Amino acid sequence: MVKVKDVMKKFVYTVDPEISVDAAARIMTNNRIGSIIVVDKGKPVGIVTDSDIVTVVAKGDDPKKVKLKSLEQRKFITASPEEDLMKVIRTMVKTGVKRMPVIKDGQLLGIVSDKEIMITAPEMIDILSEKLKARVSMVALPHQTISGICELCEGYSDELKNVSGKWACEDCRGD
Numbered sequence: 001m002v003k004v005k006d007v008m009k010k011f012v013y014t015v016d017p018e019i020s021v022d023a024a025a026r027i028m029t030n031n032r033i034g035s036i037i038v039v040d041k042g043k044p045v046g047i048v049t050d051s052d053i054v055t056v057v058a059k060g061d062d063p064k065k066v067k068l069k070s071l072e073q074r075k076f077i078t079a080s081p082e083e084d085l086m087k088v089i090r091t092m093v094k095t096g097v098k099r100m101p102v103i104k105d106g107q108l109l110g111i112v113s114d115k116e117i118m119i120t121a122p123e124m125i126d127i128l129s130e131k132l133k134a135r136v137s138m139v140a141l142p143h144q145t146i147s148g149i150c151e152l153c154e155g156y157s158d159e160l161k162n163v164s165g166k167w168a169c170e171d172c173r174g175d
Helices: 021-030 050-058 085-095 114-139
Strands: 035-040 043-049 099-104 107-113 145-149 156-163 166-168
Touching: 021 035, 021 050, 035 107, 043 050, 043 099, 085 099, 085 114, 107 114, 145 166
Parallel strands: none
Antiparallel strands: 035 043, 099 107, 145 156, 156 166
16 A cells, blocks of 8 residues: 655755744745644654644734744644555544654654645555455456446446446446
8 A cells, every 4th residue: 555655745844943933934935835843952843834823813923922832732643654644644634634744763754745645646546446446356246236436437336237347337338
């Protein structure tokens, strides 16, 4: 299966917890990124996102005076480079995070975000489709009907039949 290291972005912007929210926002804006990793004494300790900056502004706090270290701390959710991407996606959905720093032995190696996942999604769908086809061909006999994706029109059907080695829906078979 696809591993986090296969899709992660390797270059990550980092900042010290002593800088202001304003400075972090300028770095993020200038580099067109939605988050920045906070590193203290060489170790990644948190992530600041565009939504954290919006929260500071919405509260009426001065972004030039608020230090990153004083932002409300939430659980720092990270991924391992060897972790299965599907597991990371489930964690992201469950926790509502859009970005996960990739860390190994306390070192920041990269970041995986919803953007990298969206870029990878078509490839993952192709892999899953091939696995499903292989599994179905072992389970279903040629005269049986199954549920799945029609190999001719690529639509979903609960009435697929094997026609000349391809699973076809009722419309494509012309029954």
